[in-house]
Amino acid sequence: MSDSRPDLIIYGSPVSPFVRKAAGMCIAKGVPYEVEAINIFAPPPWFVEISPMKRIPVLRDRSVAEEGLAGTIPDSSAICAYIEKKHPAPALYPEEPMAHAQALFIEEFADTTLAMAGGLGIFRPIFFAISKGQEPDLDKARDAWANQLPPVFDVLETRLGGRAYFAGDALSIADITVACVLMQVSLVAETPLDKWPGVAAHFAAMQALPLIAEPYEQAEKIIRKALPTRFDLT
Ligand SMILES: N[C@@H](CCC(=O)N[C@@H](CS)C(=O)NCC(=O)O)C(=O)O
Structure with a gap:
């Protein structure tokens, strides 16, 4: 990465519980992340393209792609499952x-x-x-x-x-x-x-x-x- 931004960008606002859930996963695993503000009631066109349900959060993994659909995941449950797979420790999904x-x-x-x-x-x-x-x-x-x-x-x-x-x-x-x-x-x-x-x-x-x-x-x-x-x- 050529700049100091972390790989994981969470588009949304901390006022959303679903954004906080994704942020909490990153904190638990010690993975750097950044929340990039999106006003969901007036989202920019590029955001609508990556959020088919017109909701926050959407995650971008910049190590996959820095723009466009590639490297993005909508929905906090999908985001958290991705973070778990990519950063398995500490495990936040039971094994049994x-x-x-x-x-x-x-x-x-x-x-x-x-x-x-x-x-x-x-x-x-x-x-x-x-x-x-x-x-x-x-x-x-x-x-x-x-x-x-x-x-x-x-x-x-x-x-x-x-x-x-x-x-x-x-x-x-x-x-x-x-x-x-x-x-x-x-x-x-x-x-x-x-x-x-x-x-x-x-x-x-x-x-x-x-x-x-x-x-x-x-x-x-x-x-x-x-x-x-x-x-x-x-
Ligand atoms: N199941 C989704 C829910 C996301 C969601 O409902 N986000 C709200 C903000 S808290 C939203 O974007 N609402 C926009 C709207 O309803 O138009 C998730 O877990 O990410």
Whole structure:
């Protein structure tokens, strides 16, 4: 490489939990990366070509190609699987087949069901409104906290079963994804988890890890400019 930029470029914003998930993988493995800002609501034409679902993140591996479609991967799950293959240590996908599949399921559950309840149900109605100079839709956010999230937390509590990790006996993509997606709620609201002690303990332990905390800090810097304090949704 003729310049000082790292091979791995994550197109997106740390405000996206899926960008933070990919960044967390890089941090866990000690792989240099850079987040290159893309405004997903007004993306440049070259980005649309590499993001068929018009979403962030997309990863570019500059050691493969510096422009065009080659060397790019859309979708955080595909990105994380790629980073794991390219940089196997420390392993963030369990080796044992059942634990491996459980990790993939929890990743998917967090990316979809948890993200729908927390991201679409709470983060967006609060932060998108504030960004547009409007009043946050606290009724919608309170409804999501009271009704959409509890069944999701119930599933997570049961699947954790009092253990420290969701799959196998070590940190995996499952833990990283749940933490990154749940922290989307923390960006705008308090997250009292007393009814789910296993989830609460897991969340606290994840928040203490640099691979979770560092990308979140970047997101918080952006969010706190417009929203100095979190809302209480209870
Ligand atoms: N399953 C995708 C989800 C990506 C996603 O939904 N990203 C959001 C930002 S957090 C996005 O780009 N949204 C743009 C839109 O919905 O138009 C992944 O894991 O990467």
